[in-house]
Amino acid sequence: MRLTVLAAAAALMITGTPAVQASGGPAVPRIDWTACGPDHPGFECASVQVPLDYDDPRGATTTVALARKPATDRANRIGSLFLNPGGPGGSGVDFALGAGDTLSRNLKGRFDIVGFDPRGIGRSDPLHCFASEADLARFFEGVPGFPYRAAQERPFFERYRSLGPECRDDQRIARHMSTADVARDLDLLRRAVGDRKISYLGFSYGSFLGATYANLFPDNIRALVVDGVLNPELWSSGRQVESDRIATEEEFREFLRTCDEAACSFGPQSGKRWDALLKSVRAEPIQLGDVTYTYDAVINAALGAMYSPSDWPAAADLFDQLSDAAAGLSAAKAEPDYDNGFDAYNGNVCADIEFPRTLGAYQATARYAAAGSEFGPAWWWGNAACADWPTNPDRYTGPWRTRTNAPVLVVGNHFDGVTDFRGAQAVHRQLAGSRLLAYAGWGHTAYQVSQCATDHTNAYLLSGTLPPVGTVCPANPNPFLPGVAAAEPLFKPAHRR
Structure with missing residues (x-):
């Protein structure tokens, strides 16, 4: 979901000051919430400082921006529900501002709905690979969306490979954008809002963040939902193709x-x-x-x-x-002022995943991808951006099998062409005690699309009630039939996870 939130920009510059210093660990920031602005009545915004490098928790810091819809039923407030809309590169701030009212109503006003821009993204010390939006547009000139002819492969590969040095030079955040560090930020934010255990709702790539959090902090979970699920074993190893x-x-x-x-x-x-x-x-x-x-x-x-x-x-x-x-x-190189979603996507993916370095390796995998379907190469070739981009040393690559202190709800669609149902099945196997909820329909993610899946998710978030084992929500009516208005998801991301 991409919303322009200019009115909130000034509020987002406010920085929380450290409130608690954990012995030997990072300071837990105090969040100084303030109104986001007239365009977003009822929402509060802030930004806090977190460690740039958790190996040096009292050293340099980076900024994380947040937005929240406070609970409307204060007497029965449960805590904070943290969101991630996917990407990587999606703005959790925009997601909260755009979907916070809907989620608050769905959950009876009992949660503060909290979105945050992961480090390097949006308003959180954003990574910029280009001097301006015009420079970003010029990067795509002369190359296809993905190479589909042999003559296009080398120019495409060289153009995308050039991103590595371009993005890394003189930008310290580029060396600290792994999902593991985002998960560590998330746990620090949990502590900052005063929650003993986390409540989390993550979509698409947000499922990888959720799985990473569950494996790093398996004892810190109150309720964790992943919807539109990536298999972390495939994603983290570069085998998502x-x-x-x-x-x-x-x-x-x-x-x-x-x-x-x-x-x-x-x-x-x-x-x-x-x-x-x-x-x-x-x-x-x-x-x-x-x-x-x-x-x-x-x-x-x-x-x-x-x-x-x-x-x-x-x-x-x-x-x-x-x-x-x-x-x-x-x-018949000016000051960057553009949406950094493309930069941030690569900054996170290349931080997490060790991809091949040579054109020949990309060509071989592209042939393998094309053997699966004509869509395979479209997903694969963009990874060439990582060909000259070293991974972050703090990335997490497994093991992915753990038992969490509370069961995780894993939601997957039978026909999800972005994060297929096998990913949901894999995470269900990997997280001992988790429950798999299937939606027998189409599209990417089920929440707010399937009323059945939405009701089960709401019940789990509110009270921990899991759907019965083997629950399969029926498909919605054929979206092509006259008079059928296909349900819209909470967010419609750009062409990313």
């Missing part, structure tokens, strides 16, 4: 099946039309109005639509127009 190469294809085939079932604009025989469209656009770009669609743009449009079935009818209309157009064609 094993899932990516088939997960999006599985959901996309459901997109085609439900399209034909409902006689959508891209049907009938939408599978054959899709194959013909890809063959055409791979050979030659398609002009549609003022926009030129290349093969990578079409693949990325399909991949983006897999985040939410509410986008499926519009995607089907686009593919229908492109197919018709294809058929007709055949017949």
Whole structure:
């Protein structure tokens, strides 16, 4: 979710001062909350200082920005519910400001809804690889969204590999952006708000943060929900492509099946039309109005639509127009002030994961990814940004199997093309005592999309009540059917986790 929160910017500059010094450990910051501004009535914002390097907990610090919707039922307040919207690179501050009212109502006003920008992201000492938004735009000029022809591979690889030195130079935060350090920040924030145990709701990449927290602090959990789940063993080892190469294809085939079932604009025989469209656009770009669609743009449009079935009818209309157009064609350094989501995504991923260093290794894995589906290379090639970017020494790479003091709720969709159901099954196996809640539908994450999954999640967060073993929430109606308004998730992230 991306919201512009200019009115809150001044409030976010306020810095908490240390309140408690744990013996031999970092100071627990005092959070000095203040109103976020007139655009966000009822919300409070702050920023605090946390250790830049937890190996030197009393040394240099970095800033973490927060926003919260205070509990409205103060008499029955449970504590704080910490959020992460995914990414990596997503702003938890924006997420709280955008979804805090909804979450507060869902949870009967009994939580302070707290979002924070993880270190290096948004308002939290942001990593910037470019001098300006114009420089960021120039980085993407002349390279495809991902290479789909052999001649594109080396230029793409060299362009993305150049990010490593560019982002690391003279930016100390770049050396301290691992998810393990974010989890340590999260535990410090838990202590700062006065909670004995943490309550947490994490989506997508936020599931990796949740799993990392659970393994580093297994005794500090009150209620922890991960929804849209990455398998941390695959993600942290750089083997996520094993899932990516088939997960999006599985959901996309459901997109085609439900399209034909409902006689959508891209049907009938939408599978054959899709194959013909890809063959055409791979050979030659398609002009549609003022926009030129290349093969990578079409693949990325399909991949983006897999985040939410509410986008499926519009995607089907686009593919229908492109197919018709294809058929007709055949017949005839300043101060950075930009959204640093792209920089932050790479800053975190490259901090956590040891990726290959050579073009040949990327080419070999791209062939493996392409053997799974046409979506595989689209997920894989962006990792070339990490080819000349060393991992952080404080990263956490496992073990991922632990027993937490309270059961974790793991939520996964049967057809999630971004973080597939196998990831949820894996985390359920890894976290002893956890409970798996399945949603038999489509899209990325289930909360606020499936009423059944939402109700079970709310009950767990409020009282610790787990869904019965083996619970599978039924799929929503076919999103292509007339009169069906597909439910929107709490957030619709950019093309990241």
